[in-house]
Amino acid sequence: MRELEQAAHEVASDWGLELGPPYALSRYSFVAPAGPDAVLKITPAEDDESDHEADALELWAGDGAVRLLRRDAARRALLMERADPGTDISALPEDEATAIAVVLAPRLWRPAGAPYRWIGDHVPGWIDRAERDGAGLIGLARDLYAELEPGRSTLVHGDYHHHNILRHGDGYVAIDTKAMLGEPEFDVPSFLWNPLDSEMTAERTDRRIAAFAAAGLDEGRIRAWTVVRGAYLGMCDDPGQAHVIRALVT
Numbered sequence: 001m002r003e004l005e006q007a008a009h010e011v012a013s014d015w016g017l018e019l020g021p022p023y024a025l026s027r028y029s030f031v032a033p034a035g036p037d038a039v040l041k042i043t044p045a046e047d048d049e050s051d052h053e054a055d056a057l058e059l060w061a062g063d064g065a066v067r068l069l070r071r072d073a074a075r076r077a078l079l080m081e082r083a084d085p086g087t088d089i090s091a092l093p094e095d096e097a098t099a100i101a102v103v104l105a106p107r108l109w110r111p112a113g114a115p116y117r118w119i120g121d122h123v124p125g126w127i128d129r130a131e132r133d134g135a136g137l138i139g140l141a142r143d144l145y146a147e148l149e150p151g152r153s154t155l156v157h158g159d160y161h162h163h164n165i166l167r168h169g170d171g172y173v174a175i176d177t178k179a180m181l182g183e184p185e186f187d188v189p190s191f192l193w194n195p196l197d198s199e200m201t202a203e204r205t206d207r208r209i210a211a212f213a214a215a216g217l218d219e220g221r222i223r224a225w226t227v228v229r230g231a232y233l234g235m236c237d238d239p240g241q242a243h244v245i246r247a248l249v250t
Helices: 002-015 053-060 094-108 123-132 138-148 184-192 202-214 219-232 239-247
Strands: 030-033 038-042 068-072 077-081 085-088 154-156 165-168 171-174 180-182
Touching: 002 030, 002 038, 002 077, 053 068, 053 077, 094 165, 094 171, 094 184, 094 202, 123 138, 123 219, 138 219, 154 184, 184 202, 184 219, 202 219, 202 239, 219 239
Parallel strands: none
Antiparallel strands: 030 038, 038 077, 068 077, 085 165, 154 180, 165 171
16 A cells, blocks of 8 residues: 555656545545546556446546546546545435435446457356365355356446445436446445445345346346356355355245
8 A cells, every 4th residue: 555655646746636535435545536537536546347448438528426536547546526425325314325326237247349358258257266276155156156147238337235325416426436347247246245344135135136126237147246246256255145145046
């Protein structure tokens, strides 16, 4: 993180920005306010899932996500619009937060092609890596993924959850995309096991899935992706979460 902070101050100096303290939830990238209206983000080189964040923000152009103001690909620097007031939806009542997420997400799911990568070229490798790390439910995840035949023409957020949905004026915008090509159902699982420090229960999970399904998504594919993504992301290592996730397809 120290190297990222140093790079951020170098970029800020070059662009004439005054940085504030980094945000508490910026644990992997360096993210800090840059004056009252902007945010500067520096992503580490090993975070290849963020390679097309700037491209996605340019495509969305402020519709459903914060607006991109400036980019420096060589230094992996993004200057973005600062959401105002910028509070996320994690503290909102359960049904209100879910309703916001269900309405916002379709604005992000756009037809797209190059330069974005397809999830189908990466998910099998992520499953293999999780198996080497001893993650649970890998066998079930492999079986489900083999039947999915994932889409490849829709831009997905990639990390869609409560802490990446911020209040902005009278509405809400998304931040911190791991943009790839896939299908909308791929985006739902990360919402199911958030906010941080909350308990993933069967009742809450079913209610959230039903809300996305009522908006037009395929319930079966949401359930399958939840097992697949939960397995390779290590969400199934916790016995309580593993029980809830397994029950989605059994």
